[in-house]
Amino acid sequence: MIVTKDQIVRWLRRVADVLEENKEYLTKLDAAIGDADHGINMDRGFKRVLGQLPKVEDKDIGSILKTTGMALISSVGGAGGPLYGTLFMRAGMAVDGKQELTPEDLVTLLRAAVDGVIQRGKAEVGDKTMVDALVPALQAFQKAVEAGESVDIALERAVAAAEEGMKATIPMLAKKGRASYLGERSIGHQDPGATSSYLILKALLDTVREAP
Amino acid sequence: MIVTKDQIVRWLRRVADVLEENKEYLTKLDAAIGDADHGINMDRGFKRVLGQLPKVEDKDIGSILKTTGMALISSVGGAGGPLYGTLFMRAGMAVDGKQELTPEDLVTLLRAAVDGVIQRGKAEVGDKTMVDALVPALQAFQKAVEAGESVDIALERAVAAAEEGMKATIPMLAKKGRASYLGERSIGHQDPGATSSYLILKALLDTVREAP
């Protein structure tokens, strides 16, 4: 089972829909421990991505993802902008020229993406950031692929791990980003960035599960 | 029956008490059609009067009332300050040198006081101001005195007329002062200045009724 360019494009469109639906939810999470803009920012960013997609839809997957990254960098702002921008830029660079992705390609893509986020933001697992969703997802995906599972099963595991990682942020004390200023008061709230990361991965799973 | 200097002093002290008690009530009336300060201003003014009284208590009634007027002028501010200041100044000037007041003295005093307010503020009966309480009170008092009634009966009539005049301001459309800016919307509210005038006259009646 491979992932086609068409699926990647549909994934990005689905992400735009999902983020629009969850705009208020993400913003509410950010209001509790941040500055109440994460949903608004991500929604604005993926609206911009939607606007750019027609221009690159007939190019390769690498170009599509790099364009997505650039669109996010120049429209999201905040912490989310450079982080998700870097995530998609690096993902695109990792699969330059490809028209479809094997499970191994997807491992390469995800690893590059997550590494980019870590380099840019310097956060570790446990700091209560999107990294807490992304790193377990990457590990679960890689493990499943190495065990010979198909892409959809591997993605299922990745999404489950991301969800778990996202929920695990609730009891954490934030050490990075705006939430860190709250100290103890950051405990008990789910991290908005971890939540958007989970939603983005979930959208990939849902896209892959659809009839191609 | 005459009114003594002692009664005048007790009257002024009572006015201070009454205005303190009615500070919020008068301010609430002023909030509806003015700027929510009439009670606060009058209370501040008569607190100042209380502070000045010991210095003039052993002088004549004229001096006591003029001092009251000056204290009000320099502490009340707003429309109420010059108007009530003028009222007490003119009252004092009308009974200069006196140690006690006959009913006829009181007529002279009241007329001078009310005339002063009208000169200063240029309001007529019906404009929805303190004049609507003061003018009927003066007329009723004068009529009662001319009919040979005693001071307390005459004051009773004056206070009843003031109360009626005060209530009559409710349906009026304001033509003077801050309330006039409301046009039709001033209708249905009792004028704060008419109310304080009624309270001040009522305090005189209550003082005169007490054992001297």
Added chain:
Amino acid sequence: MKKLINKPENFVRESLEGMAYAHPDLLKIHLDPNFVYRADAPVQGKVAVISGGGSGHEPMHGGFVGKGMLDAACPGEVFTSPTPDQMFEAAKAVHGGAGVLFIVKNYTGDVMNFEMAAELAHAEGIPVQNILIDDDVAVKDSLYTAGRRGTGTTVLAEKICGAAAEAGYDLKQVADLCRRVNLNGRCMGMALTSCTVPAKGTPTFDLGDDEMEIGIGIHGEPGRERMKIKSADEITEMLALAIIEDPAYTRTVREWDMEKGEWVEVELTDEPFKEGDRVIAMVNSMGGTPVSELYVVYRKLHEICEKKGLTIVRNLVGAYITSLEMQGVSITLLRADDEMLRFWDAPVHTPALRWGM
């Protein structure tokens, strides 16, 4: 009550004391009676320009005391006209031999207190004149009301007359200029929220979450009309058109006859704006509205003026004449001639308005 104050009864005094600490180069304060005056007063041979009114409109008037603007400001209690002894003592402190102009906002209380002050100054031998500012087009009729209220034009008049006095105009000239500024200035304001007078502790009026009040007074007096909140563009249009399309306005005011030493009634008429007018525009925060929103209003005002053939040649965007922490905006337009513009551009150095020095 969401305020940075200590005891409400000390608010005005403590705020004045803070001003004195912050601006010793510009001003001094006198307490009991309260007034703020130029650090270098009296300036010999210069007409002294004095204003005053209730507190709660800061920076007006105390924030305009300094070089090129006011010689003194007399702050009353919050939203309560000051008392005549304040103006009289201030006049004595800043009188430099050329007389005193009282710039008075048209509110019954202010007018009466300033009239008493003028009588006191006159009796003391200080030449004096009272000029009323009555520019609030929200008040239509002068026959059935106390007349138009004094609002935004006050700030512009204080700047222009302050500069004229600094330039050596005599009392009559400064007074004539002030009257002319008033006759060419119009203002209207609106509120999104009420304000809370410290001594009262609760909002002066209640506005629903989705309501606003158009034509509000600067003391939290209810305005002309309450309605659902509209967009900034619609609000700007309501205010700007009420100002620009306001017809000629005639009223009788009292001025002081310096020779005879008595009040005389004067009939004044101001002419409506017309195409080709050059204007000074002020977009003013009622206190709680941030400058970012004022610029949204200014943007639309600029468009409207252009469409109506008015050219904005100078502007002020900020909080200049406020109602405590009220959210809302007022717009002032002043038809400016060369003389006014010259004095507008003259150097000024006060806590709240400064340029050219």
Added chain:
Amino acid sequence: MKKLINKPENFVRESLEGMAYAHPDLLKIHLDPNFVYRADAPVQGKVAVISGGGSGHEPMHGGFVGKGMLDAACPGEVFTSPTPDQMFEAAKAVHGGAGVLFIVKNYTGDVMNFEMAAELAHAEGIPVQNILIDDDVAVKDSLYTAGRRGTGTTVLAEKICGAAAEAGYDLKQVADLCRRVNLNGRCMGMALTSCTVPAKGTPTFDLGDDEMEIGIGIHGEPGRERMKIKSADEITEMLALAIIEDPAYTRTVREWDMEKGEWVEVELTDEPFKEGDRVIAMVNSMGGTPVSELYVVYRKLHEICEKKGLTIVRNLVGAYITSLEMQGVSITLLRADDEMLRFWDAPVHTPALRWGM
């Protein structure tokens, strides 16, 4: 939502358009990507000083663009850091051949976006340096947090560095001065009310009628402690003592190595205030607090500084770095040496700060 806006998504743009109409002599705007820049940019041979950050803190930064202060400001969406393309395009527009200083408030988003912008500028051959402002003493620990936030000192740094650039300092000199200003400035703020982000439409946080939040961030981030409202004097004391008694603070920041073209980590320590220090004091409204209350705070601050042996040699009292319409105040103290004072006093002409011209 009690705001003078049209559509929330147009708020930043329309506010910028209003600024451009109001101040054509001082600044121009560029839309998409958004930035505000000096009308006479690029100034040949002068270091260009650029700042930026989320909108909603007006007048910062756009209101500080003009002569003697910022060459450009990059406003993001409300409370959202701007994007690298904004800073990059602004840098290209105002670069006068002597390089660009980015003054960056220490928030994760701002830092990352400005770092990307610096990388872009460097790649384009524009000499660049990023100096962080991290002065908020409400944040104690830099090991377990993203470090101190950039707050009030930003305004003072922009004024001083703008003047230094105007005076001909080269990029390294302006950057060194900026770093020194940051290491000598400390700030803390508090909120009486929340603010409402236009796009969200409801208050960022809920405060009870009798509650306040101490140590608030300028984006409506909840602060360190919520408590019953206290008097202005007590609040001033809490903020001032937190600043004055704050111990030495050490952190590691990233600066750009212009030669190698890469980020280097630098350890910086600032020293606590001590008796005899001369300070510039800023008492700043969070947006919805009127200046009358700021003076009440300034009064107490003056007394506290005197008692602690600090001399306030310059001050700013007003709304300079705000959080939309939030009520509240922040206090900033900057230990100032002769060089800083000289540049502080130098002429400046921007929409929100003006003197000497």
